[in-house]
Amino acid sequence: MRSRGLLLPFGLWLVIFILIPLGLVVYYGVTVEAPVPYTQIELADGTVAYQLEDGTVSQWPPHQTQASFSLDNFRRLADEMYLRLLWRSLYIAFVTTVICLLLGYPISMILTSKGFKHRNLLLMLIILPMWMNFLLRTYAWMSLLEKTGLINQLLMALGRERPIIFLGEGAVILGMVYNFLPFMVLPLYSVMEKIDHSQLDAAADLGANPRKAFWRITLPFSLPGVLEGITMVFVPSVTAFVISQLLGSGKVPLVGDIIHQQFTRANDWHFGAAMSLLVMVIVLAFMYAINRADPEEKGQKEVRIW
Amino acid sequence: MQDHLIVLQDLRMVFGDGYEALKGVNLYIDQNEFLTLLGPSGCGKTTTLRIVGGFEKPTSGDVLYRGKSIVNLPPYRRNINTVFQRYALFPHMNVAQNISFGPDMRKEDRQKTARRVLEMLELVNLSGFEKRSVKTLSGGQQQRVAIARALINKPDVLLLDEPLGALDLKLRKEMQGELKRIQVESGITFLYVTHDQEEALTMSDTVVVMRGGEIQQIGTPQDIYNEPKNAFVADFIGESNIYAGTMVKDKRAIFLGCEFNCVDKGFGQNVPIDVVLRPEDVKLKPAEAGIDGAPQGTVLSTLFKGVHYEMRVLVGEDVVLVHSTHAREPGAEVLVTVAPSDIHIMHKSDYVRENDEEEEGLM
Numbered sequence: 131m132r133s134r135g136l137l138l139p140f141g142l143w144l145v146i147f148i149l150i151p152l153g154l155v156v157y158y159g160v161t162v163e164a165p166v167p168y169t170q171i172e173l174a175d176g177t178v179a180y181q182l183e184d185g186t187v188s189q190w191p192p193h194q195t196q197a198s199f200s201l202d203n204f205r206r207l208a209d210e211m212y213l214r215l216l217w218r219s220l221y222i223a224f225v226t227t228v229i230c231l232l233l234g235y236p237i238s239m240i241l242t243s244k245g246f247k248h249r250n251l252l253l254m255l256i257i258l259p260m261w262m263n264f265l266l267r268t269y270a271w272m273s274l275l276e277k278t279g280l281i282n283q284l285l286m287a288l289g290r291e292r293p294i295i296f297l298g299e300g301a302v303i304l305g306m307v308y309n310f311l312p313f314m315v316l317p318l319y320s321v322m323e324k325i326d327h328s329q330l331d332a333a334a335d336l337g338a339n340p341r342k343a344f345w346r347i348t349l350p351f352s353l354p355g356v357l358e359g360i361t362m363v364f365v366p367s368v369t370a371f372v373i374s375q376l377l378g379s380g381k382v383p384l385v386g387d388i389i390h391q392q393f394t395r396a397n398d399w400h401f402g403a404a405m406s407l408l409v410m411v412i413v414l415a416f417m418y419a420i421n422r423a424d425p426e427e428k429g430q431k432e433v434r435i436w
Numbered sequence: 437m438q439d440h441l442i443v444l445q446d447l448r449m450v451f452g453d454g455y456e457a458l459k460g461v462n463l464y465i466d467q468n469e470f471l472t473l474l475g476p477s478g479c480g481k482t483t484t485l486r487i488v489g490g491f492e493k494p495t496s497g498d499v500l501y502r503g504k505s506i507v508n509l510p511p512y513r514r515n516i517n518t519v520f521q522r523y524a525l526f527p528h529m530n531v532a533q534n535i536s537f538g539p540d541m542r543k544e545d546r547q548k549t550a551r552r553v554l555e556m557l558e559l560v561n562l563s564g565f566e567k568r569s570v571k572t573l574s575g576g577q578q579q580r581v582a583i584a585r586a587l588i589n590k591p592d593v594l595l596l597d598e599p600l601g602a603l604d605l606k607l608r609k610e611m612q613g614e615l616k617r618i619q620v621e622s623g624i625t626f627l628y629v630t631h632d633q634e635e636a637l638t639m640s641d642t643v644v645v646m647r648g649g650e651i652q653q654i655g656t657p658q659d660i661y662n663e664p665k666n667a668f669v670a671d672f673i674g675e676s677n678i679y680a681g682t683m684v685k686d687k688r689a690i691f692l693g694c695e696f697n698c699v700d701k702g703f704g705q706n707v708p709i710d711v712v713l714r715p716e717d718v719k720l721k722p723a724e725a726g727i728d729g730a731p732q733g734t735v736l737s738t739l740f741k742g743v744h745y746e747m748r749v750l751v752g753e754d755v756v757l758v759h760s761t762h763a764r765e766p767g768a769e770v771l772v773t774v775a776p777s778d779i780h781i782m783h784k785s786d787y788v789r790e791n792d793e794e795e796e797g798l799m
Contacts, residue, residue, distance in 0.1 A: 326522075328520050328522060329526060331511070331518070331524065333526075333537070334491075335491075335516075336537045336586075337541035339510075342541060346526075346537075347526065
């Protein structure tokens, strides 16, 4: 019973920072804002006045609005423009994840290989950028890649006549890979570190060349790390927004950017919330699929979200 | 040389941190031999085994297999299989998949392999276990799977790296007999590594005692036990009394403050030597017996050990360990006698027993 008391802070945390905000997002998502209904009436002295439903009368049209239940936000989302936006976000997140995996897997293998002496140094180099502010790092890339950026200045100084336009989809993917690569490497590193080298010895002993040993031993053992890395990269990639603004020079808006705009500029929280919900459903569906693919999770009494 | 299955030529191994694991090991292994590398941890026995298996490359020296150098062959090209210290079974595969791993790698006929797996399970007394997950097996069962997984490949040589180390005493005894039976039945050459002298003596045809990267002695278990070449071997193989002494002349030696008749010759005159007395060879006589030239001592302690009593007798400044079925009271004055043929004389070595101080402290 005493241990239940220890759950209280977490319970409070859960309610205040997860359940309430989530409830608000759902609330905003399924409502729309409209002016309160009123009727125009003519007063005894012939002037025009406005009467609200509760009977109050005022001289001016009411400026209050009221929220009412509606699925209009989701109908708006079905628009081709938004669907294409969503598709591009998923596509860029997918490409980012694949590149992170293709880079992260060999890096993790090198990091955990037996004779590798510079493990701490390399690990440090991978983690080091994370010590810097995320925004700052992205600005740094921008100042390198933009039209008047360092790279173009250098190229022009070397005799190139016109600057190369780096910013765009490629630069957005680069920025994402750069920012999210550690999230791929760290889970991979931690599972590969646990692979018993004597199992690789045993595989070699039984006639497996390094390629076969990889497919039969290293890959199956590292699969949970691969799946975790994919989740850790794909999810923030789908919802990313600053990177696409800075490195896409506004030409590659993603779902995250549009949601951001709804809250900051368009001031349409309802539509923004609906879009967030859609992204959330996509992310949850994705995580469900990943969970199903993980052999470790099958039939085990571990805590899972499903 | 051509007749030996494996020949190790002057193997030296220096690790990256400068640690010299092997300092010139020369050894040959014959067909069908059960050869054991025996020594304390850090003596280089496992390194030697790993070099034969191909998991380590020696800094210098050569490994000949049927007369051909295999030192540059990777493990997967050697017809040698290994039973690893912690078995190294593949936890994501069941028993049958583990055992058929080798044949699968060679793309052998699946049906034939399935039949062979059953044969192997029978050989290691695990029939009916083929579908079990290796994670649910006990240590002894995992051990047997590891042996079956290696033997199904019909290796010429089976390397075993302290395979019984993780088992409890009773299971270890059982598996010792089992391993010997498998070796005899399969006719495969066993290269076995252990730090357990009793294990080495019971199973092996040949025992190689190693210390600090060097071979101390090669011989049959009887040779090693009865004729240890130096104080280290004598101390490592079983309990023994080792004393510094002097060889006066052939067949006469001084130790424990007295002159003894012995059977050893050829050490020269007045040469420092080490003397080994096995505790079971020392006979205690009552002090009144009055035997000329026998050192007299006082019984320090008497412990009942089941088959025998273990007594410590103080002679001058030395302690003599005695095993006897006849107990003496602590404090009794006794004479220490040894038959000349039970006195074993060795060349003086630099070896000092590590636990000497501890033993003195206990008294």
